[in-house]
Amino acid sequence: MIPLSWYLILSAGLFSVGLFGVLSRRNAIAILLGVELMLNAVNINLVAFWRYGSVADMAGQVFAIIVFAVAAAEVAVGLALVISVYRQRRTVIAGDLDMMKW
Amino acid sequence: MTTETLIWLIPLPPLLAFSLIILFANRNKALSHMIALGGAVLSWAFAMLVFVRALGVHELAKEPFASAINWIPTADTWLRVGVLVDPLAAIGLFFVAWTILMIFVYSVGYHNFGQPAGEHDTPGLPPHGATIERDGHKHKVPSVEPLYSRFFAFISLFAFGMFTLVVSDNLLTLFVGWEVMGLCSYLLIGFWYAKPSARDAGVKAFMTTRVGDVFMLLGIAFVYSATGTLSFRGIFEPRVLQTLASVPTPILGLSAAGLIGLLLFIGTVGKSAQFPLHVWLPDAMEGPTPVSAMIHAATMVSAGVFMVIRIFPLLSLDPRTMTIVAFVGAFTALFGATIAVAQNDIKRVLAYSTISQLGYMIAALGAGAYVAAAFHLVTHAFFKALLFLGSGSVIHGMEHGVLHTAKHIDAQDMFSMGGLRRKMPITFWTFLIGGLALSGFPLVTAGFWSKDEILASTYGGHMAVFVTLAIAAFLTAFYTARQLTLTFLGEPRTDAAAHAQESVWSMTLPLVILSVFAVGLGWVGIPEHFPGIGGIVPNWFHQFVGSTLGELRQAEFSWIPLITSLVVALGGLLVGWMAYRNVRSTTQDPLQIPVLKNKWYVDEIYSALLIKPCVWIAETLVYQIMDKGLIDGFLHLFGKGTAAIGGGLRTIIDKPVINAFFGDGTSWVVQGTGRTLRPMQSGRIQQYMVASLLAIIVLAGLAYFLSVSF
Numbered sequence: 001m002i003p004l005s006w007y008l009i010l011s012a013g014l015f016s017v018g019l020f021g022v023l024s025r026r027n028a029i030a031i032l033l034g035v036e037l038m039l040n041a042v043n044i045n046l047v048a049f050w051r052y053g054s055v056a057d058m059a060g061q062v063f064a065i066i067v068f069a070v071a072a073a074e075v076a077v078g079l080a081l082v083i084s085v086y087r088q089r090r091t092v093i094a095g096d097l098d099m100m101k102w
Numbered sequence: 103m104t105t106e107t108l109i110w111l112i113p114l115p116p117l118l119a120f121s122l123i124i125l126f127a128n129r130n131k132a133l134s135h136m137i138a139l140g141g142a143v144l145s146w147a148f149a150m151l152v153f154v155r156a157l158g159v160h161e162l163a164k165e166p167f168a169s170a171i172n173w174i175p176t177a178d179t180w181l182r183v184g185v186l187v188d189p190l191a192a193i194g195l196f197f198v199a200w201t202i203l204m205i206f207v208y209s210v211g212y213h214n215f216g217q218p219a220g221e222h223d224t225p226g227l228p229p230h231g232a233t234i235e236r237d238g239h240k241h242k243v244p245s246v247e248p249l250y251s252r253f254f255a256f257i258s259l260f261a262f263g264m265f266t267l268v269v270s271d272n273l274l275t276l277f278v279g280w281e282v283m284g285l286c287s288y289l290l291i292g293f294w295y296a297k298p299s300a301r302d303a304g305v306k307a308f309m310t311t312r313v314g315d316v317f318m319l320l321g322i323a324f325v326y327s328a329t330g331t332l333s334f335r336g337i338f339e340p341r342v343l344q345t346l347a348s349v350p351t352p353i354l355g356l357s358a359a360g361l362i363g364l365l366l367f368i369g370t371v372g373k374s375a376q377f378p379l380h381v382w383l384p385d386a387m388e389g390p391t392p393v394s395a396m397i398h399a400a401t402m403v404s405a406g407v408f409m410v411i412r413i414f415p416l417l418s419l420d421p422r423t424m425t426i427v428a429f430v431g432a433f434t435a436l437f438g439a440t441i442a443v444a445q446n447d448i449k450r451v452l453a454y455s456t457i458s459q460l461g462y463m464i465a466a467l468g469a470g471a472y473v474a475a476a477f478h479l480v481t482h483a484f485f486k487a488l489l490f491l492g493s494g495s496v497i498h499g500m501e502h503g504v505l506h507t508a509k510h511i512d513a514q515d516m517f518s519m520g521g522l523r524r525k526m527p528i529t530f531w532t533f534l535i536g537g538l539a540l541s542g543f544p545l546v547t548a549g550f551w552s553k554d555e556i557l558a559s560t561y562g563g564h565m566a567v568f569v570t571l572a573i574a575a576f577l578t579a580f581y582t583a584r585q586l587t588l589t590f591l592g593e594p595r596t597d598a599a600a601h602a603q604e605s606v607w608s609m610t611l612p613l614v615i616l617s618v619f620a621v622g623l624g625w626v627g628i629p630e631h632f633p634g635i636g637g638i639v640p641n642w643f644h645q646f647v648g649s650t651l652g653e654l655r656q657a658e659f660s661w662i663p664l665i666t667s668l669v670v671a672l673g674g675l676l677v678g679w680m681a682y683r684n685v686r687s688t689t690q691d692p693l694q695i696p697v698l699k700n701k702w703y704v705d706e707i708y709s710a711l712l713i714k715p716c717v718w719i720a721e722t723l724v725y726q727i728m729d730k731g732l733i734d735g736f737l738h739l740f741g742k743g744t745a746a747i748g749g750g751l752r753t754i755i756d757k758p759v760i761n762a763f764f765g766d767g768t769s770w771v772v773q774g775t776g777r778t779l780r781p782m783q784s785g786r787i788q789q790y791m792v793a794s795l796l797a798i799i800v801l802a803g804l805a806y807f808l809s810v811s812f
Contacts, residue, residue: 023792031788098785 007048014041028082028094032075039071105155106169108148109185112195113265113279115144116258123255134251135210138258142206145265149199156192163188163649168271170333182333186271189646190476194268194408197483200619201400202261204612208491209257209392211608212498213247220245226296228390231505242505244498247390253293257396260286264401268408272333273322276409280318280373283402284311290397291389303385310382314372321365328358338415347419360420366413367427374406374460377434381705383457387449391494394449399456399486407463407479414472415651428468432570434461437702439577443584444698446688447514448493451585455540456486458574462556465567471559473648477627478552484623485539485549488616492533495605495613496589499526503598511598516585517688521594525602530590532613537586539620541579542671548624550671555629557663572666579674584693587682595686631659 014037021034043064050060086092119141127134156162170184187195220232225248232245247253260283267279285308292304326332328349329342336342346359353361370376375383375398386398397403410417410427417423438458445451459482466475499522500513511518523530539549553575560568594600604610627643628635685691697703782793 019795023788023795094788095786097787101783101785 001052004048004052007044007052011041011045011048014038014044026093026095028085028092028097029079031094032078032082035078036071036075039067039074043067105152105167105187106185108152109167109187109269110169112145112148112152112269113262115141115148116261116265117141119258120255120262123251123258128251128255131215131246131250134254135215138254139206139210141258142203142261145261146199146203149195149265152187153192153196153199156187156189157646161649162192162646163651166191168335170271181274182272183275184271184333185269186334187269189650190408190411191268193476193480193643193647195265197404197480198264198268198401201483201487201616202264202396204616205392205396205400205487205491206254206257206261208395208494208609208612209253209390211606212390212392212494213250213253214244215246215250215608217244217246219248223248224296225249226294228294228297231501242508244502244505249293253290253390256286256289256293257392260290260397260402264405267405271335272331273325273337274332276412277318277322280369280405280409281315283397283405284308284315284373287311287386287397287402290393291386293389293393297388299385300388303382303388307382307386310379311372314369314379317365318369318372321362321369324358324362324365328362334412337413343415343419346416354422356422357420359416360423363413363417363420363423364426367410367417367423367430370406370410370464371430372406373409374403374464375457376430376461376464377437378704380434380438380457381701381708384450384453384701387447387453391449391490391497394453395487395490395494398453399490400483403456403460404479404483407460407467407475410464410467411472411476411479414467417467418470424468424470426468428465428564428567431461431464431466431468432567432574434458435465435574436570436577437461439574439581441698441701443577443581444693444695446516447512448496448516448519448585448589449490449514451516451581452486452489452493455489455578455581458578459486459540462553462571462574465571466556466559469560469564469567471556472651473644474552474555474559476647477643478556481539481548481552481620481623484616485536485547485620488532488536488613488620489540491609491613491616492529492536495526495529495609496522496533496602498605498609499529499602500598502603503596503601506601507597509597511596513598516588517691518596519589519594519599520592520596521590521599522602523590525599526590526604528604528610528613532610532617533590534586535617535620537582538675541582541675542575542667543675544668544671546621548620548622550667551624551627553671554664554667555627557667558629558660561660561663561666568663572670575667576670576674579671580678583675583678584682587679588685591679592683629659633664 018034018037018039018041021037022031023034025031025034046060046064046067050057050064053060082092085097089097091097116138119137122137123134127137152167156167159165159167166186166188168184168186170182172180173183174181214229218232218234220229223229223232223245229245229247231242233240233242235241263279263282263286265279266282267276270276270279288304288308291307292301294300322332325337328346329337331337331342343359346362347357349358350356351358351361356364372379383398383403387394389397417427435458438454438456438461442451442454442458445454459478463475463478463482466472466478496519497513500519504511504513535547539547541547542550542553544550557568557571557575560571562568594602625639627641628639629644630641681692688694700706
């Protein structure tokens with residue numbers, strides 16, 4: 001078997017890419033893409049630790065499934081919010097949505 | 103009721119009347135004169151009762167009616183005040199009670215009680231007359247005085263003052279009565295307060311008598327500090343008098359007794375209108391005639407003489423004081439008489455006559471003849487009151503004529519009168535009796551006996567006084583004859599005089615009663631050595647009043663004073679009558695000499711010497727220069743200085759440090775901080791996420807390093 005650390009490095013790298021995308025993309029949908037990447041990276045992490053830990057304990061897999069479900073729901077909600085915001089503001093650039101400030 | 107209680111009660115009814123009228127009866131004319139007359143009658147009754155009882159006492163001077171109470175506590179004793187009726191006070195009560203009662207009755211008619219109110223009458227001005235319809239005809243009749251009740255209230259208060267003065271046994275309550283009368287004099291002279299001349303006259307009277315009163319108060323204080331008592335019997339104890347006579351004072355070389363006497367005498371100079379403080383009395387004629395009669399003829403000015411007679415034991419101790427007194431009296435007698443001969447106003451003649459007659463009494467006292475002075479005091483009170491009330495009746499009659507003829511002439515100018523004997527008979531005969539009494543018409547008038555006694559007492563010992571008084575007596579008879587002739591004899595010189603009318607009974611009855619006294623009162627004082635009738639009736643007055651001071655020598659009889667008084671009286675009357683029989687107007691009057699008419703310019707001298715400098719000191723020196731200039735100037739300077747300091751501090755400290763540095767600086771810092779930190783809340787989600795990422799990295803690093811180090 002390949003060492004666990006390869007999976008973890010992959011996961012970390014994916015997470016960083018996702019984080020970078022969240023922090024630097026203008027388009028709100030692109031930010032959601034980044035969020036998805038981060039969540040998937042977390043999933044890889046979880047499954048890797050399950051595989052290289054105790055296989056019999058199903059908690060790892062269950063956790064990953066829940067994360068999938070939550071990610072999907074969250075994306076749905078996020079997109080709905082983006083569409084609603086677009087209808088109001090005619091923009092999907094996250095930087096323009098700065099009403100929640102002083 | 104004991105006599106002492108009665109004496110205490112004598113001054114009270116008029117005081118009560120004053121209070122009742124002021125509080126309750128101000129709008130009700132009939133009620134107010136009833137209350138006032140009731141008070142006067144009660145006081146008169148008590149006074150006469152006391153007088154009669156006093157007559158019955160043997161040796162009243164040694165055992166007078168006296169009663170005193172403790173009043174002011176002083177250290178370990180009391181100042182006692184009380185009443186004393188010795189022979190002097192007894193006759194004082196007699197003449198005061200009678201004259202006051204007569205004047206109260208007279209005032210009812212004088213102020214036209216019962217007449218309608220005038221249409222144009224304002225309170226504070228003399229009434230002008232009312233128009234009434236009668237038989238379809240409009241007549242002007244005299245109108246009632248608007249301030250009727252006020253008048254009766256004031257004369258009641260005055261009566262209280264006078265009675266207090268007469269019965270008091272000490273200088274303090276005497277002074278209280280003195281000052282109450284001074285106040286009433288001011289109020290009553292200025293009774294018609296809307297007339298500026300009356301107001302000024304009231305102030306002048308009060309101020310002038312005040313000058314005298316200040317010295318009198320000094321005298322009272324001196325007495326108290328020297329003897330420890332203010333009661334007459336205490337001061338006149340032989341021991342006390344001897345001590346006072348022997349203590350010298352630095353003023354004029356007088357002994358203490360002399361100085362006290364002089365100071366108290368100056369009070370009389372003011373109150374009894376002697377030269378140089380006489381200037382208020384002629385101006386006081388601005389008041390209604392009953393006021394002139396009561397205050398300025400019969401009672402208040404007599405109070406000054408009364409007081410001097412009272413303190414005679416003290417006064418007589420120092421011959422220098424006596425000389426001053428005699429000189430002032432004699433000078434005033436002549437001075438007043440010279441002015442009276444040139445006056446045209448009927449009341450002014452009588453005013454100067456009063457000044458002159460009071461001078462007689464003072465001169466007599468200065469010469470040592472206090473019984474003669476007391477005698478003249480009593481007779482003068484009656485015939486002078488009679489003359490003044492008579493003049494008031496004449497003026498009323500003239501005013502009736504003025505209303506009838508609707509021409510404006512001065513109702514008091516004798517040159518507008520004439521022939522009034524036919525129109526006003528009662529007034530004429532009573533005025534004649536009074537005038538003859540004043541001149542000293544022999545035998546049948548009281549004035550003759552009293553004046554003769556004064557002349558007899560001054561002859562021999564004080565010849566300068568005698569001669570002066572004799573000349574003054576001649577002038578007195580002269581101006582009296584002038585007055586009688588111009589007013590009553592001859593023919594009316596104006597229409598108003600032709601339409602004059604006799605006055606109502608309430609005015610003429612007092613005239614008649616007073617004339618009885620003016621005739622008969624002299625007969626109680628006929629000297630024993632008088633040729634013919636002397637000795638038939640004992641000289642009761644001399645014995646009665648003379649006993650107050652112990653034995654008094656009767657003047658040696660001499661023909662010369664008697665002849666002198668007969669000559670001057672009859673001669674003066676004759677010359678006056680003959681000179682004015684045919685005079686029609688002032689141009690024919692030989693005595694309209696400016697110096698005399700203008701009262702020897704004394705008022706003008708006082709105005710230039712005393713009044714103008716005083717006004718200058720008050721207005722310019724004290725007010726403009728000291729008060730506004732110095733004191734206010736200093737305050738303004740102080741204010742400006744303080745304001746400058748305040749401004750400076752503001753510029754140096756307040757504005758730059760407090761305002762700019764602390765105030766503005768703080769806000770600048772806070773604003774700056776806010777400006778700096780605000781961009782942190784950009785509302786941009788990505789920025790927030792970067793910030794939280796950084797925070798997590800920092801915290802994680804901290805947690806790692808901290809957990810590793812432990």
